[in-house]
Amino acid sequence: MLETRDLYKRFGGLVATNHVSLSIEAGELHAIIGPNGAGKTTLIAQLAGELRPDGGAVLFDGRDVTALPVQHRAAAGLARSFQITSVFPPFTALANVALAVQAHAGHSFRFWRDAARDGRLTGPARQALDLVGLGPRADVPAELLSHGERRQLEIAMALATGPRMLLLDEPMAGMGPAEGAGMVELLRKLKGHYTILLVEHDMDAVFALADWITVLVNGAVIATGTPDEIRSDPEVRRAYLGEETV
Amino acid sequence: MLERTNEGNKRETAAVLIGLALLVALPFLADAIGKGFYVTLFTRILILGLAAVSLDLILGYGGMVSFGHAAFVGIGAYVVGILSWHVFDGSPLMTWPVVIEGTENGFVVWPLAALMGALFALAIGAISLRTTGISFIMITLAFAQMLFYLAIGLRTYGGEDGIALYNKSGLGSSIDLFDKTTFYYVCLAILVVFVWLCRRLTRSRFGMVVRGARINERRMRALGFSPYRHKLTAFVISGAGAGLSGALLANAAEFVGPAYMSWQRSGELIVMVVLGGMGTLFGPVVGAAAFLLLEEGLADLTEHWQIVLGPVLLFVVVFARRGIWGWIAGPAREDR
Numbered sequence: 167m168l169e170t171r172d173l174y175k176r177f178g179g180l181v182a183t184n185h186v187s188l189s190i191e192a193g194e195l196h197a198i199i200g201p202n203g204a205g206k207t208t209l210i211a212q213l214a215g216e217l218r219p220d221g222g223a224v225l226f227d228g229r230d231v232t233a234l235p236v237q238h239r240a241a242a243g244l245a246r247s248f249q250i251t252s253v254f255p256p257f258t259a260l261a262n263v264a265l266a267v268q269a270h271a272g273h274s275f276r277f278w279r280d281a282a283r284d285g286r287l288t289g290p291a292r293q294a295l296d297l298v299g300l301g302p303r304a305d306v307p308a309e310l311l312s313h314g315e316r317r318q319l320e321i322a323m324a325l326a327t328g329p330r331m332l333l334l335d336e337p338m339a340g341m342g343p344a345e346g347a348g349m350v351e352l353l354r355k356l357k358g359h360y361t362i363l364l365v366e367h368d369m370d371a372v373f374a375l376a377d378w379i380t381v382l383v384n385g386a387v388i389a390t391g392t393p394d395e396i397r398s399d400p401e402v403r404r405a406y407l408g409e410e411t412v
Numbered sequence: 413m414l415e416r417t418n419e420g421n422k423r424e425t426a427a428v429l430i431g432l433a434l435l436v437a438l439p440f441l442a443d444a445i446g447k448g449f450y451v452t453l454f455t456r457i458l459i460l461g462l463a464a465v466s467l468d469l470i471l472g473y474g475g476m477v478s479f480g481h482a483a484f485v486g487i488g489a490y491v492v493g494i495l496s497w498h499v500f501d502g503s504p505l506m507t508w509p510v511v512i513e514g515t516e517n518g519f520v521v522w523p524l525a526a527l528m529g530a531l532f533a534l535a536i537g538a539i540s541l542r543t544t545g546i547s548f549i550m551i552t553l554a555f556a557q558m559l560f561y562l563a564i565g566l567r568t569y570g571g572e573d574g575i576a577l578y579n580k581s582g583l584g585s586s587i588d589l590f591d592k593t594t595f596y597y598v599c600l601a602i603l604v605v606f607v608w609l610c611r612r613l614t615r616s617r618f619g620m621v622v623r624g625a626r627i628n629e630r631r632m633r634a635l636g637f638s639p640y641r642h643k644l645t646a647f648v649i650s651g652a653g654a655g656l657s658g659a660l661l662a663n664a665a666e667f668v669g670p671a672y673m674s675w676q677r678s679g680e681l682i683v684m685v686v687l688g689g690m691g692t693l694f695g696p697v698v699g700a701a702a703f704l705l706l707e708e709g710l711a712d713l714t715e716h717w718q719i720v721l722g723p724v725l726l727f728v729v730v731f732a733r734r735g736i737w738g739w740i741a742g743p744a745r746e747d748r
Contacts, residue, residue: 214634216630216634235633236633236634237633237635237636237637240633240634240635240636241636245634246634248631248634252628253631254624254627255627256627257627261620264620265620265624265635266635268620269636269637270636273617274618274620274621274637274642275617275618275642276616276617276618277612277616277618277619278612278616279616279617280612280616281619281620284617287617323635327636
């Protein structure tokens with residue numbers, strides 16, 4: 167589904183992505199872990215199209231999308247959520263998701279009809295909100311939602327664009343244990359229906375959910391394999407998991 | 413579905429209806445207290461209110477701080493002025509490839525003023541909207557200044573002195589714009605229709621893209637939108653509204669001059685929008701009223717009346733995010 171070949175990105179003297187080659191199969195949940203500063207968000211930004219790599223290629227569905235800008239990749243079915251919550255605070259939860267539906271539906275030069283009363287937008291938007299468990303909060307402005315709810319809203323917006331693949335950048339960032347558990351449940355529900363690339367700090371969540379794990383350290387892939395293989399990989403333990411109890 | 417029955421919206425609806433009733437009754441009220449010149453003053457308020465509403469469409473909803481909006485007003489005014497001048501002069505506007513004579517027919521001239529405003533907005537917006545923030549402000553200002561000096565350079569049409577109109581636009585035999593009450597109601601009708609159109613627009617799918625781009629353009633792209641085209645379209649619609657207000661302004665003053673395009677005028681329009689309430693559509697009309705009434709009331713006392721305006725504006729900006737309209741109509745839900 168998504169593939170990178172020899173991806174390379176540097177910021178001045180810092181090599182943020184060091185010849186990364188990944189291959190993510192359709193339907194799998196592929197997690198990327200690594201310590202802070204390993205280049206996880208930089209990698210996602212290149213996959214989503216926000217950053218241009220200095221070398222290498224990104225292939226989506228076998229098609230070279232390296233030069234394709236963000237909005238075209240999104241339209242092609244590559245949806246992302248942001249590590250820093252990035253919703254539209256004055257809009258209601260429903261309006262936020264309806265906007266995502268609209269992006270996917272592709273008819274935005276409609277000047278007359280009230281978008282908030284357009285069932286073709288609000289119908290799918292409500293479904294996405296129900297799926298992530300925000301249904302009862304649909305009419306609350308996003309700025310009044312809790313942190314955890316806004317993370318859920320992020321996911322709902324990504325889902326509403328009708329994606330074929332989700333790039334989730336630390337969906338559990340800043341969540342409490344209860345909220346985190348809810349998010350794990352949600353991801354488990356989505357798993358199998360979507361191809362998912364998950365960047366996450368929460369090791370318990372990653373090992374519980376992932377089909378495949380890639381470990382990134384200093385911009386380079388040091389190991390890739392099933393959760394069991396990663397758990398027992400001596401290099402991973404030394405480089406990264408050392409202090410964690412896995 | 414979002415219902416518009418919450419308290420804030422009821423209060424806003426009430427405020428709009430009362431305001432509209434007052435505006436409709438104004439000529440009678442002015443007549444009753446024997447101050448007929450209020451009709452003329454409020455005609456100006458409606459016309460500049462129209463320009464301010466058009467600016468609010470891009471500034472308040474799109475986050476596009478156009479510091480050259482008076483240029484579009486001026487273009488609309490010059491369309492009326494130039495075509496009227498040719499009627500008076502008896503010479504055609506152009507003879508090749510087709511002969512175009514001057515005209516004072518409002519049904520021709522006013523739409524043409526809006527169209528020219530839109531065309532100039534298309535050209536200026538296409539370039540300016542490639543930038544944001546301070547650059548956008550400066551580029552729109554630069555374009556407006558170019559048009560300002562271009563107008564000064566129009567020797568045929570009075571150059572710096574502008575054109576005095578000998579006639580107002582004609583709207584058929586039953587509507588006489590020389591009658592100040594008739595002209596007032598024509599301006600009021602146009603303003604009401606324009607505000608209504610903008611209101612629909614800002615709530616449509618198109619409007620949601622423009623508003624979303626103001627809040628977080630990066631997120632809009634991540635969702636798959638290309639907001640540039642939507643912002644440009646809003647800019648063009650705004651230019652059309654400003655051009656139309658220019659046509660009305662020319663008729664109100666029976667004069668057209670380069671001063672209509674000066675950067676001070678652009679600044680005043682921004683002041684009206686901010687004072688009245690950004691992103692409210694009704695607020696800019698209130699802002700225009702507050703601005704012109706302050707000017708009217710204080711100009712008698714001192715020519716430095718803006719010494720008072722300054723602190724008032726500061727007070728509004730600091731204490732009321734939605735301007736005067738926020739006080740009147742309450743903190744309405746912005747998601748609507």
